[in-house]
Structures are given as C-alpha cells and as structure tokens.
Amino acid sequence: MLLEENKKAAERVLAFRDEEGDVSAAFVQAVSEAVQADDSAHLRDLIADFHEADQGALLEALDADLRPRLIELLGDDFDFAALTEVDDAVREEILEELPAETVAEGVKDLDSDDAVYILEGLDKEDQDEILDALPASERVALQKSLDYPEDSAGRLMQADLIAVPPFWTVGQVLAHLREATELPESFFEIFVVDPGHRLLGHLFLDALLRSDRAARIETLMVSDRRRVRVLDDSEEVARLFQRYNLVSAPVVDEADRLVGVITIDDMVDVLQEEADDEIKALGGVRADEELSDTVLYTTRSRFIWLFVNLLTAFLASSVLGLFEGSLEKMVALAVLAPIVASQGGNAATQTMTVAVRALAMRELGPSNAWRITIREALVGLLNGVGFGLLTGVVASLWFRDWNLGIVICLAMVVNLIAGALGGILIPMALERFRADPAVSSGVFVTTVTDVVGFFSFLGIATLWFGLH
Incomplete structure (x- = not known):
C-alpha cells in the first residue's frame, strides 16, 4: 500500500514539470480550478506531498489572487518553508493577504532561520502581530534573531541545536x-x-x-x-x-x-x-529588483543609471565636436571611429568583470594590485596590436587608403591599453573610496573608452593626414 502511494506521488511530481523543467501549464490550470472550486481534498491529492521548492514554484506560477487561498485550503499540508523559495515581492503580497494567526501557525514549526527569513521583510507592525500569535518561547527566540542587523550571521543562524x-x-x-x-x-x-x-x-x-x-x-x-x-x-x-x-x-x-x-x-x-x-x-540594476516587480517600480529603479549614461554619452560625443573639420574632410573617419570605441569598451568590460569579482572575493588587494595592473596592460597591448593589425588591413582594403589603416591600428592599440587600465584601476579606486565598484564602474569605464577611443583615433588621424 505504501509503495503504491509513493508511486502515485512520484507520478504527480513528474506531471508537475514539463519537458523543459518548468511548471506545467496543465498542472497549474488543474490547481487553479481546484482553488477556485474550494476543493481542498483535490488540492491535497495534487500537491500536499510536494517538496517546498516545488510548492514555491507553483505559487509563483499561480495568479496572485489565488495564492493566499491555496495556502488556506491546504492548511497543515502547506509547507510554509515554500515561502522562502519565492520572490520577495510575491512573498510579501501573500503575507499581506493571510491572517496573522495563519502565518504564526505556519512558521512556528519551521527552523528559526527560515521563520526569520519569512518575517524579516514585513513591516514592524505586521511582524509584531504575527509574533504576538506565537507561543512565548518561540516568540522570544524569533524576536532575538530579528533584532540582529540585516545581513548578519545572527539573522542567518538556526537557533535550534544540540x-x-x-x-x-x-x-x-x-x-x-x-x-x-x-x-x-x-x-x-x-x-x-x-x-x-x-x-x-x-x-x-x-x-x-x-x-x-x-x-x-x-x-x-x-x-x-x-x-x-x-x-x-x-x-x-x-x-x-x-x-x-x-x-x-x-x-x-x-x-x-x-x-x-x-x-x-x-x-x-x-x-x-x-x-x-x-x-x-x-548592468546598473537595483539588487532588489525581481521579475515580479511592477512596471512603474522597475522603470524608476533603472532610470537613474540610464540618466547617468546619457550624460556620459554627451561627454563622449563632445569629443567628436573637437574634430568636426577632420570628419567633414573624410567620411571614412566617421564610419570607423565607433569601431575603435566599441572594441575598447568590450576589452574594458572583460577586465572590469574580472576586477570586480576579484575585489568581491578579496583576491585583489594592495599586495598584488601593481602586478595585476601590469598584466592587464600587457594583455591590452597584445590584443591592441593583434586587432589593430587586423582592423588596419580591413580598413585599408575597404577605403583603399593604407594611411587610414595605420591610423586605426595605432588608435586600436591606444584604446585597448586604456580600456584595460580603466577596467582595473577604476574598480580599485572606487573600492578605495568605499563605493561599490560593481554598481559604479560600468559608467566610468565606458566613458573612458569612448573618450579615449574617439580622441585617439581622430587625434592621430588629424596629425597623420596633416603630415601626409
């Protein structure tokens, strides 16, 4: 009998996922219909023995208005640990709709770290209402954990031990x-x-x-x-x-x-x-942004960095204005200038990604900063020579002017070295001034490569064609 029940449970779990591993649309539809019909018995047959991660995935797949009702219909068969598996926005919406007594009943049997994770995002008033519904001993333990600073070990720890x-x-x-x-x-x-x-x-x-x-x-x-x-x-x-x-x-x-x-x-x-x-x-996106956030919230959170990027783009464009005369004389310069800036930007992004990760993992510091900087500069030099020669040959054949090939080759070398140095030095400088290099580096590095790329290419072109 037990073997047969386990077999049926396994079949339900398999039906829960489609071929890509996502929540099956047919399964979500069946659960939605059971919730709308207030059929708690059928709901238990469908998902009561699911793992907390699967219950969490199902909650996210359901319509927002059905989620709290599903929890209430399942009663003790709903694992409140599933709320640790959903987006913060989804969890907060669910907790706002559920009665405090229901939440208290659900979290009282959880490990203390899971209970704290569920409650910590709520307003103090909502936290207190739920805590007041708990037995005194559990209320004191959870309150003590919630009193520790956010992102501290005290918030993460499990108080239950032997x-x-x-x-x-x-x-x-x-x-x-x-x-x-x-x-x-x-x-x-x-x-x-x-x-x-x-x-x-x-x-x-x-x-x-x-x-x-x-x-x-x-x-x-x-x-x-x-x-x-x-x-x-x-x-x-x-x-x-x-x-x-x-x-x-x-x-x-x-x-x-x-x-x-x-x-x-x-x-x-x-x-x-x-x-x-x-x-x-x-990418200039807020750390707390979730896929479940509203359009207006997401728009506001991304606006500031897009605005900063706009300002730096005007700065880079102003460099082109310094060489307006050269651009008017040779259209090829306007065609090729973005190539130099783009290649430098890509090289800088590679270096910046490695640098930001190394700073985050405490692998880059005063003891090895000079060695790593020299290494990245040499990488930029070698890549600059390689891509400079390649681009120079293509540009010479394209516009049938070997002088243009020499100019873009030299500019490519200069900008890839600048990109490598910017990608390593800017994150280190921001870290030194206690700014988050992951958040701030991208804008400054892009500006450096655009400005240096345009200035080096058009500056070298002006000097070279002036001499020839």
Whole structure:
C-alpha cells in the first residue's frame, strides 16, 4: 500500500514539470480550478506531498489572487518553508493577504532561520502581530534573531541545536537524543559547551555512533572549530565556508557563548544572492529588483543609471565636436571611429568583470594590485596590436587608403591599453573610496573608452593626414 502511494506521488511530481523543467501549464490550470472550486481534498491529492521548492514554484506560477487561498485550503499540508523559495515581492503580497494567526501557525514549526527569513521583510507592525500569535518561547527566540542587523550571521543562524557537556558519555548522549522531545528536525553534529554555555568543540554523528558507549565526549570532540560571531557579515561568513569547505559553523556571541548554527544551505543562498547582486549591479540594476516587480517600480529603479549614461554619452560625443573639420574632410573617419570605441569598451568590460569579482572575493588587494595592473596592460597591448593589425588591413582594403589603416591600428592599440587600465584601476579606486565598484564602474569605464577611443583615433588621424 505504501509503495503504491509513493508511486502515485512520484507520478504527480513528474506531471508537475514539463519537458523543459518548468511548471506545467496543465498542472497549474488543474490547481487553479481546484482553488477556485474550494476543493481542498483535490488540492491535497495534487500537491500536499510536494517538496517546498516545488510548492514555491507553483505559487509563483499561480495568479496572485489565488495564492493566499491555496495556502488556506491546504492548511497543515502547506509547507510554509515554500515561502522562502519565492520572490520577495510575491512573498510579501501573500503575507499581506493571510491572517496573522495563519502565518504564526505556519512558521512556528519551521527552523528559526527560515521563520526569520519569512518575517524579516514585513513591516514592524505586521511582524509584531504575527509574533504576538506565537507561543512565548518561540516568540522570544524569533524576536532575538530579528533584532540582529540585516545581513548578519545572527539573522542567518538556526537557533535550534544540540549542545551537551564534555563529561557526558556517548551512551548518555544517545539516550538524550532518543528521549528529548524538542530536537531540531534534522542535524548531523553535536556541540560541546561548558557550564557557561561557551563553545568547547563539536562532534559529528558518524564519530558518535562509531564510538564506545562509555567514552566521554571530551575525549572525542574536535576543539579546533572555526566559529562565527553573531554580528559577522553574511558575505564574510560565506567566504569562510567557501575557503575551508565547511558544512556548518557554530555562531557565538561576544562572550563566546554558543547561540546558534549556520549550515551550508544558508550559505549557498548567500553566495547566490551575492552573485545575483553583482550581475545586476554591473548592468546598473537595483539588487532588489525581481521579475515580479511592477512596471512603474522597475522603470524608476533603472532610470537613474540610464540618466547617468546619457550624460556620459554627451561627454563622449563632445569629443567628436573637437574634430568636426577632420570628419567633414573624410567620411571614412566617421564610419570607423565607433569601431575603435566599441572594441575598447568590450576589452574594458572583460577586465572590469574580472576586477570586480576579484575585489568581491578579496583576491585583489594592495599586495598584488601593481602586478595585476601590469598584466592587464600587457594583455591590452597584445590584443591592441593583434586587432589593430587586423582592423588596419580591413580598413585599408575597404577605403583603399593604407594611411587610414595605420591610423586605426595605432588608435586600436591606444584604446585597448586604456580600456584595460580603466577596467582595473577604476574598480580599485572606487573600492578605495568605499563605493561599490560593481554598481559604479560600468559608467566610468565606458566613458573612458569612448573618450579615449574617439580622441585617439581622430587625434592621430588629424596629425597623420596633416603630415601626409
């Protein structure tokens, strides 16, 4: 019987996704019809045993007005952890529509880090209303986590953990794990603390199960354990996980008392968000922009950088005005000038991308800045010579003027070197002045390559044809 039920559940999960791995339109339609008909029994048959990620994907695929109703119809069969899998805007819309009692009932059984993630985006008034509906012990624990600064380890940590004294034996720990009524839903390590709850070490479950029951924990624990402070920045914690290949890390307060644990699944989310923010910033897009945002909000958020780009474009265009006479005499210059500027811009973007990533990962600093700058300048020189010769030959054949080929070759070398230097030096300068290089570099680097590209090409052309 159980095997048959598992088989049917697997078939439903397969029907949930189409061939591309997206949520099936037919499945969404079936769920929508069940919600509109208030058919909770059919809804449970369809999705009650779905993973939280799949329930989250389904929520995003549904019409906005059906999402809260689906949650209410599923009742206890809805996994509130699914709200950690949806866009921030979608989650906030859902929480605004649900009664505070429903949200409180849903988050009370979640891991504390998931509950905090769901509640932290709400207004203080809405947070308090939901917290007031929780049991006192859970309310205090969640409030304490919410009081930590945003993007701190205290916000990310899970307060539910298992801590034992060092003088316990393996048998005592195993008995405690069997008899205790309030344990984390899943865990794989035991923390060891002194009477003041200060962290002494840890012990993974595999080592515990392989040890003699009479062995004392203090003889088995690992004391060299990398720990995290509650106020540490989440990105720094993620880099710690990445550097030392951690799967979890204890979180301690100022007095070195154990207050929580951070696990690798939280760090994966942080690294993904960091990468997402960097990609958006390089394109001049706000870090909090989501696909579910409204047209007006998205327009406002993108307007400022487009405006800055417009101003810098006028600056680059003004360079062309300095060589108006040369452009009037030779139309070929106007045709070829954008090629030099564009190639320099592309080369600069390559260098800038590497530089911004290196700065974010703390791989680029005063100790190696000069070496990396020289390397990028040499790369720009070699690429400039290569593409300069190639472009020069094409331009000479195109316009049947070898002088034009020499001019564009020299200008290409100059602009690719300038692009390489701008791509590395501008992000470093912005970092030095505590500005986000991912957000600000693109505009300045593009301006440098456009100005240098136009000026070098038209300046060299004016001098060269003036001499010949």
